[in-house]
Amino acid sequence: MNLKISALEFVQQVQDGNISAEDFVAKTMEQIHSVDEKLHAFLSVNENAINQARLIDKKIKSGDKVGACFGMPISIKDNMCIKNEKTTCASKMLENFISPYDATVITKLKQQDAIFIGKTNMDEFAMGLSTEFSAFGPSRNPWNPEYVPGGSSGGSAVSVSAFECVASLGSDTGGSVRNPASFCSVVGYKPTYGLISRYGLISYANSIEQIGPITRTVKDVAFMLNIIAGIDPNDNTTIDNKNEDYLSGIDSGIEGKKIGIITDMMTDGVDPSVLSATKDAISKLEGLGAICEEISIEMVKYSVAAYYTITATEAGSNLARYDNLRYGYDFSVEGYEFNSYISKAREKFGPEVTRRMIIGGFVPSAGHAGKYFLKALKVKSKLTKELDEAFKKFDLLVAPTVPILPFKIGEKINDPVSLFLVDINTVTANLTGKPAISIPYSISNGLPIGIQLFADSNQDKLLLQAAYALEQTVKLPEVPL
């Protein structure tokens, strides 16, 4: 049984009767039990997955209608609700929280006969970019377990990279899908804001975050989008995508497309091997018939500060619900005064979440909002205008996904500002609502490098076509598990 197949190959092989969903899921469970003690991609595993796959095989054999996933094992970041399953957000605060309902993406995948193989590790409440801030211990990079897998959807990227599932869903607030995809050499997609419903995604920074697929191929992203994208009455920020088919015409190529090279994302701080890979990718894009020219996006320099100011503000508001009365853990109210009880209960938050709550109280507060929050919103506005102008001239933009290679576990954890700057190439897509994708491009000293492409809002199909074209030029070594 070959686990190293794409989602589309899985579907084809099950449809053709070459493999059964049950055998594939059983083998996937074996793989999880074999590698996950070392990699820690999962916070919980669905021990009923093989039985669920068997039921799908029965449907196939009896000629019943079967959903598009045909029993495909998919992992889900542990900040999306699956009814009657644990959703911990990798936090001690929600360690025993059982979701009372399904997120919309889960409902849609269930309707298409996906199997949720497990919930994946992440930075607590998605606040981080290395998965080191999980309250349950870090995930490790399958390319070198001494290195971080990126984050915050680190467990999702590890699970796809290490063949512990066929595809995964992560969430991307400032690069949390694209960053771990780049670090683990898989594909990570942040769609146009509103393309995928956030209903049932535990909120961090609602105005900019999106659920996004992490897969082995660009075509698999398109396959997943065909299932989970579209308008949702439970999320008023969703957009009507008119049931777009993202797979059709994905091989259209990029002949004649204009691509802007974002110079502000390729400055002196970029690792030389990342810079070299990006220049090589640009040559490949030109070889495919694209016209590449440099463009400066001035506000990129300020984007990280704006991003952290805005997200901390929204997080401060979102996390206010964790007072241990509505959500929380078993901790008696007896003998406590109201405020001291909540303060005591919040000691369960990890250090990064606690820091961001403090920042989230500080930057929008009276006397400080003008200096921080208002300016951050203005940077966001100006950055959006700059990108809108760029897309009048260019069809796509290109930059490295992350300016550096994966770093060692523990290397940056005590330097929050140094960690901030790892996000500098990814937050722009979130602040502006534009779609962006990370494509595995090369390996340097045994560590992966991803290339990022951006498109204008609602040009997700064009973006996938370009990503597919670039992906076809790349041949990478297998992950050394």
Next chain:
Amino acid sequence: MVTEEDIEHVSKLMKINVNDHAEYVDKVRAMINYFDILDSAGVESEEVSMQEISISKLREDKYIPFDEKLIEKLNHYKGTYVRAPKMSS
């Protein structure tokens, strides 16, 4: 420049115990000080753009029945009430 007292004051308002000075006060101060870069962005005259949604496009404001008693999922409740600590000592 943000001061230690500022951070301790906000922490109290956010109902957070700052019991580890290095983890919370020092690191938070470093993070907020980094945000000073926003002062040089030159965006003073920029308008803040907001996403507007017409009321007619919002979901109808009506009761949607849920098939389980959600209050029973809480750790502390009595009847139909959430059990909370007393408001003053």
